[in-house]
Amino acid sequence: MILLQVQQVARHFGGDYLxxxxxxxxxxxxxxxxxxxNGAGKSTLLKMIAGITTPDDGQIILGKNVQVGYLAQDSGLSSERTIYAEMLTIFEPLRQMEQQMHTLEAAIADSSTDHTNADYADLLKRYDQIQHDFTEANGYGYEAEIRGVLHGFQFPEETFEKPISTLSGGERSRLALAKLLLAKKDVLILDEPTNHLDIETLTWLENYLQTYPGALLTVSHDRYFLDKITKEVYDMSRHTLTHYTGNYSHFLTLKADNLTLEWKAFEKQQAEIEKLQTFVDKNIVRASSTKQAQSRRKQLEKMDKLDRPQNDAAKIHFHFETEQPSGNEVLKVTEAAVGYEPDKIMVEPINFEVNRQERLAIIGPNGIGKSTLLKSVLHKIPFIKGQEKLGSNVSVGYYDQEQRNLHANKTVLEELWDDHRTTPEKEIRTLLGSFLFSGDDVLKVVSQLSGGEKARLLLTKLAMNHDNFLIMDEPTNHLDIDSKEVLETALRDFNGTVLFVSHDRYFINQVATGIIELSDTGSKRYLGDYDYYLAKKAEEEAFAAADTPTTTTQAIVTAQDGYKASKETQRAQRKLARLVEQLENQMGELEQQAADIQEEMAQSETITKPLVLQELQQKLETVQAQLAQTETEWEEQALALEGLSD
Known part of the structure; x- marks a missing residue:
């Protein structure tokens, strides 16, 4: 059933279309x-769909009785109520129904002893109906649902009576999302819902949304979140929308494949045009071949020429370089405690080392002290206990998520030039251009910049300073996905050392060579990226569970059932092996179908027929979606087979 449709919608400013x-x-x-x-118009379109603004052209159609819930970017809940009281407002109709039930119960109890009269029967009938409706609407479970969602967003029971007006901006943002989830609208529109969420809360939210009864439309720069949640992608680029099936990673593959096909078709047509034009130029003046040349010229004039394929909007491009290498030991933190007062320690003990060319990610729940640890290392906030030691020849560059390293009254050009007075202006402008500050953009005042522009300016300053130890606090905040990918590449290629805090799990996976986890018990070091960290955590939990002693009876039963379980395992292995082989064959067939369709799309007689191309593209998307689903199933069954074999 279609819940909403966007039809030929546009937003324009004068003659220019967003x-x-x-x-x-x-x-x-x-x-x-x-x-x-960034700037393509994603949030603008969401506001139109939510009914906050209206399109300049086209229309948005909602299905009958379809309710839409909308969470704006960085929106926070404003209320004079307590946390729990505000969540209860969502269930006001249920609470009224509950009160009606109590009223009827009292009336039934107070009625006359003659249970055969019509009034008594009417009371019972009304009570049965309202009790049925109450049960169907989860009347007996809504308070447990409220507690579950609040716990998921890291609001423990003791905070439920806290006034919302006393909460931080991040806490109010989490509450706004919690309230929207509890409302269970038919369509949930979320603009950057992962902002202000730590990894633990993100994981909970992903699991919750996978079972959410309604539909979901979201804008997010969190690629890990998009891969886990979404099954369709609309790409807003080149001033319009293009639809793809599959999650975000699959979309990237499809988009790259489509661009390759566009280039092949374009280059093939250009070669044909050049060939025809050469014939015309050589033969138009020859009496013997002028008719053929005129025919070729008419063919050229009638040809439906393909536009040159375009990549997306300009991307930042830069790299980090060190002026001099540091010693092998870059930083050592020993028996440290961080916080803002001696009696308010956030986390202890903290012990870790950072060696040259390592890239370590610091992770942990919100409020544990990750950013505070970085500031303590930088001597912006003193350690409450312990100490830190920088190695020899270490020069530190700092990326502050609060962007306080920028001067509000300076222009973009002055922000760099004042720190590097001997550097020619042309060289500074060239560097700024690589971060997408061109022309009059460099004369903008910092206070007028967007969050994304300020983030790019901070990265420009870091790149220009050539420090060999980069300390970065949430460097991907405010960056779009393309800019994040460029930053990932720059950090991976960096010949210095990086220590960073991030909630972006995809970014951590791409950049980190190690993880430092902060928790209530202190710090713990893990090798590898985020996925490896998750695997090690699962392994630790499995070992902890295995340490639980089993009873003698359980041990006897296990021994008696061993032979039977072994036989069942062998049968399961054979069954899975056959299924894996079938899926592999199916994948091969689908891959061949996709290749055949792509080859047909590249044919010269097909290129000039837009309707045929569109039909083939739809067929290709269907086959590729089937292939993606088959690949996913194959991976699951192959892993299951591997697990049985171990």
Whole structure:
């Protein structure tokens, strides 16, 4: 069932279009991602769908009785109520129904002893109906649901009576999302819902949304989140929307494949045009061949010429370089405690070392002291206990998530030039250009910049300073996905050392060579990226569970059932092996189908027929979606087979 449709929608300013002819559809239970570079108009379109603004062209159609819930970017809940009282407002109709039940119960108890009269029968009938409706609407479970969602967003029981007006901005943002989830609208529109969430809360939210009864339309720069939640992607680029099936990673593959096909078709047509034009130029003046030349010229004039394929909007491009190498030991933190007062320690003991060319990610729940630890290392906040020691020849560059390293009254150009007075202006402008500050952009005052522009300016300053030890606090905040990918590459290629705090699990996976986990018990070091960290945590939990003693009876039963379990395992292995082989064959067939369709799309007689191309593209998307689903199933069954074999 279609819940909402966006039909030929546009937003324009004078003669310039932000986007036009936008087509989008959300069906029941859909999980849709809206992606694209910053400034493409994603949030603008979400506001139109939510009914906050109206399109300049086109229309947005909602299904009958479809309710839409909308969470704006960085929105916070404002209320004079307590946390729990505010959540209860969502269930006011249920609470009124509950009160009606109590009233009827009292009336039934107070009625006359003659249970055969009509009034008494009417009371019972009304009570049965309202009790049925109350049960169907989860009347006996809504308070447990409130507690579960609040706990998921890291609000423990003791905070439930806390006034919302006393909460921080991040806490109010989490509460706004919690309230929206509890409302269970038919369509949930979320603009950057992962902002202000730590990894633990993100994981909970992903699991919750996977079972959410309604449809989901979201904008997010969190690629890990998009891969786990979404099954469709609308790409907002080149001033319009393009639809893809599959999660975000699959979308990237499809988009790259489509761009390759576009280039092949374009280059093939250009070669044909050049060949025809050469014939015309050589033969138009020859009496013997002028008719053939005129025919070729008419063929050229009638040809439906393909536009040159375009990549997305300009991307930042830069790299970090060190002026001099540091010693092998870059930083050592010993028996440290961080906090803001001696009696308010956030985390202890903290012990870790950072060696040259390592890239270590610091992770942990919100409020544990990650940013405070970085500031203590930088001597901005003193350690309450312990100490830190920098190695020899270490020069530190700092990326502050609060962007306090920038001067509000300076221009973009002055922000760099004042720190590097001997550097020619042309060289500074060239560097700024690589971070997408061109022309008059360099004369903008810092206070007028967006969060993304300030983030790029901070990165520009870091790149220009050539420090060999980069300390970065949430460097991906405010960056779009393309900019994050460039930053990942720059940090991986960096010949210095990096210590960073991040909630972006995909970014951690791409950059980190090790993890430092902060928790209530202190710090713990893990090798590898985020996925390896998750595997080690699961292994630790498994070992802890295995340490639980089993009873003698359990041990006897296990021994008696061993032979039977072994036989069952062998049968399961054979069954899985056959299934894996079938899926592999199916994948091969689907891959061949996709290749055949792509080859047909590249044919010269197909290129000039837009309707045929569109039909083939739809077939290709269907086959590729089937292939992605088959690959996922194959991976699951192959892992299961591997598990049985161990």
């Amino acid at each position: 986007f036009k002819n936008a087509q989008l559809e959300v069906q029941d239970h859909a999980r849709v991602a809206l992606v694209g570079p």
